[in-house]
Amino acid sequence: MKEPLIELVGVNKWFGSFHALKDINLRVAEGERIVVCGPSGSGKSTMIRCVNQLEAHQEGDIVIAGRHYGRDERENAAIRSDIGMVFQSFNLFPHLTVLENCTFALTYVKQLPKAQADAIALELLTRVRIPEQAAKYPMQLSGGQQQRVAIARALCMRPKIMLFDEPTASLDPEMINEVLATMIELAESGMTMMVVTHEMGFARKVADRIIFMDQGEIVEEAPPERFFREPEYDRTRLFLSQIL
Amino acid sequence: MAKEQKTSGAAAGAAAFKTFTPMAARPAPKDLTGVTAWLRTNLFSSVPSALLTFLGLWIAWSVLSALVSWGWVNAVFQASSRRECLDKVGLSGACWPGVVVWIPNLIYGLYPKDQVWRINWGALLLIVWLLPLWLPRVQSKIIIGFSTVLLFPLLASYLFLGGPKGWIWTALIAVGLTGFLWSLLTAASESLGGGPFLRLAARLMGAKTAEEEAQRGRLALLGLFAIAVLLVTQWNLDFVPTRVWGGLFLTLVISGFAITFSLPAGIILALGRRSKMPVISLLCTTFIELFRSVPLITILFMFNTMLPLFLPAGVEVNQLLRAIVAVCLFASAYMAEIVRGGLQAIPRGQYEAASAMGLGYWQSTSLIIMPQALKIMIPNIVGIFIGLLKDTTLVSIVGLFDLLSMARAIARDPGWIGLFLEPMFFITVVYFIFCFAMSQYSMSLEKRLGAGERR
Numbered sequence: 001m002k003e004p005l006i007e008l009v010g011v012n013k014w015f016g017s018f019h020a021l022k023d024i025n026l027r028v029a030e031g032e033r034i035v036v037c038g039p040s041g042s043g044k045s046t047m048i049r050c051v052n053q054l055e056a057h058q059e060g061d062i063v064i065a066g067r068h069y070g071r072d073e074r075e076n077a078a079i080r081s082d083i084g085m086v087f088q089s090f091n092l093f094p095h096l097t098v099l100e101n102c103t104f105a106l107t108y109v110k111q112l113p114k115a116q117a118d119a120i121a122l123e124l125l126t127r128v129r130i131p132e133q134a135a136k137y138p139m140q141l142s143g144g145q146q147q148r149v150a151i152a153r154a155l156c157m158r159p160k161i162m163l164f165d166e167p168t169a170s171l172d173p174e175m176i177n178e179v180l181a182t183m184i185e186l187a188e189s190g191m192t193m194m195v196v197t198h199e200m201g202f203a204r205k206v207a208d209r210i211i212f213m214d215q216g217e218i219v220e221e222a223p224p225e226r227f228f229r230e231p232e233y234d235r236t237r238l239f240l241s242q243i244l
Numbered sequence: 245m246a247k248e249q250k251t252s253g254a255a256a257g258a259a260a261f262k263t264f265t266p267m268a269a270r271p272a273p274k275d276l277t278g279v280t281a282w283l284r285t286n287l288f289s290s291v292p293s294a295l296l297t298f299l300g301l302w303i304a305w306s307v308l309s310a311l312v313s314w315g316w317v318n319a320v321f322q323a324s325s326r327r328e329c330l331d332k333v334g335l336s337g338a339c340w341p342g343v344v345v346w347i348p349n350l351i352y353g354l355y356p357k358d359q360v361w362r363i364n365w366g367a368l369l370l371i372v373w374l375l376p377l378w379l380p381r382v383q384s385k386i387i388i389g390f391s392t393v394l395l396f397p398l399l400a401s402y403l404f405l406g407g408p409k410g411w412i413w414t415a416l417i418a419v420g421l422t423g424f425l426w427s428l429l430t431a432a433s434e435s436l437g438g439g440p441f442l443r444l445a446a447r448l449m450g451a452k453t454a455e456e457e458a459q460r461g462r463l464a465l466l467g468l469f470a471i472a473v474l475l476v477t478q479w480n481l482d483f484v485p486t487r488v489w490g491g492l493f494l495t496l497v498i499s500g501f502a503i504t505f506s507l508p509a510g511i512i513l514a515l516g517r518r519s520k521m522p523v524i525s526l527l528c529t530t531f532i533e534l535f536r537s538v539p540l541i542t543i544l545f546m547f548n549t550m551l552p553l554f555l556p557a558g559v560e561v562n563q564l565l566r567a568i569v570a571v572c573l574f575a576s577a578y579m580a581e582i583v584r585g586g587l588q589a590i591p592r593g594q595y596e597a598a599s600a601m602g603l604g605y606w607q608s609t610s611l612i613i614m615p616q617a618l619k620i621m622i623p624n625i626v627g628i629f630i631g632l633l634k635d636t637t638l639v640s641i642v643g644l645f646d647l648l649s650m651a652r653a654i655a656r657d658p659g660w661i662g663l664f665l666e667p668m669f670f671i672t673v674v675y676f677i678f679c680f681a682m683s684q685y686s687m688s689l690e691k692r693l694g695a696g697e698r699r
């Protein structure tokens with residue numbers, strides 16, 4: 001197997017006295033697509049947020065492309081710059097236009113000149129099919145368009161890894177498909193992705209592996225066909241019977 | 245995407261389905277529009293509502309008519325003393341001449357009459373400095389704005405205070421003057437299409453590369469400073485002690501300081517209070533709670549009488565300065581809580597999105613969080629500003645003659661003895677104009693910043 005791009009080794013995380021992640025071990029190779037699912041409160045968001053250290057873990061090791069998160073905030077920021085993240089609530093900056101949202105990190109983190117940043121942003125807005133909305137403010141867009149802007153914004157930084165935390169959970173059914181289509185295209189382009197979602201159709205189509213979590217643990221880890229056809233654990237079976 | 249799918253679906257099923265055509269919109273029924281309809285729905289929708297309308301009209305009418313007959317119809321406009329007014333109309337009309345002869349004092353306090361031009365020039369200076377902010381083609385508005393806030397006080401304090409100046413003082417005034425000249429030149433060169441002034445100057449000096457431009461630009465700035473120093477050393481103004489400052493001028497000096505100081509200080513305190521470092525957070529919280537739980541009047545007294553006890557003997561802190569510091573600290577504590585409220589209204593996702601993009605604390609705070617928070621806070625911030633302008637009346641208790649004290653002094657003028665109501669009415673109007681202007685400005689600012697961002 002290739003050197004993994006993301007590696008979690010014995011990761012434990014507590015919120016106060018609450019044990020939120022228990023001995024998580026996970027290896028994701030470059031170009032692999034992982035879908036994470038599980039009941040509410042099982043720690044899916046917490047795990048994915050640990051991968052870019054929006055939440056700090058207390059025990060274990062998280063290694064991204066061979067680099068360890070540690071105490072050095074600079075180093076952590078450098079590691080994080082390889083990772084893009086898309087949130088359930090979009091989290092676009094409402095006081096900036098769509099284009100400015102996309103160029104923001106290019107200007108202030110990568111310190112590119114404006115013309116170059118604009119060109120990159122427009123290229124990615126075109127890729128998510130909304131270049132004509134560039135001058136608008138996020139609040140003037142539909143939910144699906146906002147989420148696609150969020151994806152473009154994350155891609156602007158040319159990340160090696162993309163994290164998605166329930167990207168379609170707060171969208172109307174009509175818009176879910178346009179966002180999923182964008183994500184499928186992204187997957188086809190070879191991006192390494194970790195996606196928390198309940199869209200099992202997407203999981204079946206795109207995922208290399210599906211991870212099922214419950215109560216802070218990884219219960220089951222399997223390729224889609226096996227995961228849906230013959231899950232090993234009764235917990236997984238129960239979960240699948242509830243959502244399918 | 246979604247649209248394509250829908251149309252292709254419609255095409256495929258065209259034979260099987262009926263076509264939906266939306267109904268055309270009709271104009272609203274007549275009795276929903278027009279003046280009478282408006283009157284009926286808003287003023288006379290029911291018997292109690294009609295009665296309230298009449299009651300309101302009656303109250304407004306009686307107040308206004310009383311005011312007009314006192315202040316205009318029965319008022320005296322020509323007289324040389326209050327006695328004369330009283331002989332003419334008694335108490336039924338206002339006696340305006342007393343206010344009119346006192347207007348210079350109300351505005352400038354006891355500032356020497358032959359020096360009053362300095363205050364006028366100071367005001368003009370401020371206006372000219374800020375003018376570029378309203379010129380459409382000027383790009384460096386933010387820097388010009390900052391330069392005004394930071395450097396105008398340096399220049400103005402010498403203009404108002406005057407007196408001998410050591411070399412530190414000279415340098416500071418020159419910095420102020422440099423800022424002013426730079427702002428003017430920048431505004432001019434940008435309006436005429438020449439780009440920022442320093443770059444233009446550098447290019448005129450033959451700079452080719454960006455590096456040379458920056459270097460020669462600095463040189464140009466230094467040249468400007470040298471000119472400013474030269475001007476300042478030639479510039480000698482009589483000393484006017486702060487003791488004689490007063491009236492509207494003093495009110496604006498104190499509230500101006502408090503307003504410009506309290507916002508940045510409040511922001512820093514609010515960030516400090518939310519900080520994860522316990523020592524900083526504790527310090528800021530203590531400061532805020534301490535100053536918020538004590539009346540301004542007490543703080544003014546404390547600063548006035550207790551500060552000298554803590555300072556080494558011989559160190560004299562100007563009385564006006566003491567009052568300004570007291571008001572500033574008080575205002576920042578209040579501002580801090582308002583800013584904190586605004587910061588709390590920003591969803592956590594904004595911080596997370598910023599830090600996931602690799603922005604550091606200061607970048608995300610100043611570029612993402614603050615602009616959004618400040619926008620929500622505009623009404624509250626302006627509320628504090630308005631409160632400050634009015635609270636400066638309290639400095640009269642530590643012996644400073646602000647607008648209110650000057651107005652009350654009229655009643656003690658032998659010629660106008662007992663004239664109280666008219667000056668009060670006059671300063672009410674003055675305060676109202678300033679406060680109303682601020683609140684209108686805040687509303688227009690809100691509207692402008694809110695464009696295209698309705699949630």
Ligand SMILES: Nc1ncnc2c1ncn2[C@@H]1O[C@H](COP(=O)(O)OP(=O)(O)OP(=O)(O)O)[C@@H](O)[C@H]1O
Binds near residue numbers: 018020041043044046
């Ligand atoms: N900041 C926090 N402080 C305390 N507890 C937290 C915090 N964030 C999450 N938790 C707890 O950790 C557990 C896992 O939360 P997490 O958000 O990872 O669940 P999830 O699997 O993403 O659920 P959902 O499907 O509802 O998003 C939950 O029990 C939650 O209450």
Ligand SMILES: [Mg+2]
Binds near residue numbers: 045046165166
């Ligand atoms: Mg979650």
